[in-house]
Amino acid sequence: MGTAHLRCGDDLRARLPAAGWAGDYLAFADPVCQGPVGADGLMAYLGIRARFVALHYGAALQDVRLRLGAEYAALNGLDRFERVLLWFEHDLWDQAALIRVLGLLAERRALEGRLFLMPADGVRPFAALPDAELAALAPAPLTRAQLEAGALAWEGFAAEDPRTLDGLWRRPSPLPHLSAAMRRHLQDLPWTTDGLALTERLLLQAVAAGASEDGAVLRAMLAADPVFQVTDLIILDLRARLAEGPRRLLERGAAWRLTAQGEAVLRGEARHVPAPRFQGGVTVGPNAPWCWDPRFGGVVEARA
Incomplete structure (x- = not known):
């Protein structure tokens, strides 16, 4: 079964094995903190995201569709892993991607006990850590409260009315870096x-x-x-x-x-x-x- 490393980009793909972290590397590169996200249904969502990414990043639409489709499909295959380590940092880019992922995984009961959040220090990106520090990081089991907080934040993030999200960031969150990132988004x-x-x-x-x-x-x-x-x-x-x-x-x-x-x-x-x-x-x-x-x-x- 093994371990999966879920990361919003490719910057740790070579670093993790060098630091002793074995397992499959799954990149989730949807730049959620940019562009439209309000769509009913995953296929409609992927359509608007592919068009946005292709336009704003100068990429071929079909290539973007294929990549996004593969990344979201990979989330459906997480059940085959014994552990899924979530490598998301404190900043808005990572936290927006994290709540997108948690919104999709919150009802996946088969994943309970298998999801782990890697500890970000709130200052440095993981890629800036030396191999010894990367190797010493201790995954923390993702709690049901954290899953639900992420899913609720995603609903607010994707809503046409931002007041729900404005209320959420003001309350203590079980996700340590979420409130500051959502405030920054607003x-x-x-x-x-x-x-x-x-x-x-x-x-x-x-x-x-x-x-x-x-x-x-x-x-x-x-x-x-x-x-x-x-x-x-x-x-x-x-x-x-x-x-x-x-x-x-x-x-x-x-x-x-x-x-x-x-x-x-x-x-x-x-x-x-x-x-x-x-x-x-x-x-x-x-x-x-x-x-x-x-x-x-x-x-x-x-x-x-």
Whole structure:
């Protein structure tokens, strides 16, 4: 029967055997923290996810469909393993993937006693640990309360109304890093103060501070936000979004530069009008119904 290592990416595929962790490596690479997730039924969900990933990552749609289909099918085969070790870290990317997985596995009674959560320290990614530290990690049995907390969080994450999720992150969770990640997810709704999402604001601040090329922007954003560790593709996606339209916030061209509108929004003298997109199950756009209010520290209905 053996062991399965379930991880949201391939970064540990070679590292785990080197650190003494034997078993099958199963990558779950659906970037759940980006794009639409609200769909009834797994096949409909896979369809919208494949289209989003193909469009935003410049991949062939059929290739994405095949990969996502294989990764979700692999979850159905977990019963054959004696142990399933869940390698998910503290940040939003991993926690969103974790609750997606737990939402699918919560009713799989055959897996009870076989699921184990690997202990993330809340600071370093697993890939940054030396082999000796990876080898010394002790898997903790995943409890029924943790499974149910993950499934409930997924329902809130995928809902059109974000208030359920806004209530969940405020309560103590049996999943140690979930509350901070879900709060961070909701902070990427448009803010009542300026219309920017938190990630958008951090990007504009990095550019305003002098980051003028891709690598510098990425490094500045990683240093500024330990809960949502963005990737190079995420910042390029953000750049494309913020450089569109007559009221764009970023200049087009090789160098990263703020427009006059971007400078005004960052100073609090103008308001950003969000382009259409999805934040989990929530629709964001010029007339988005939900905002993040930093004064209240939570989700509020947008003013008419």
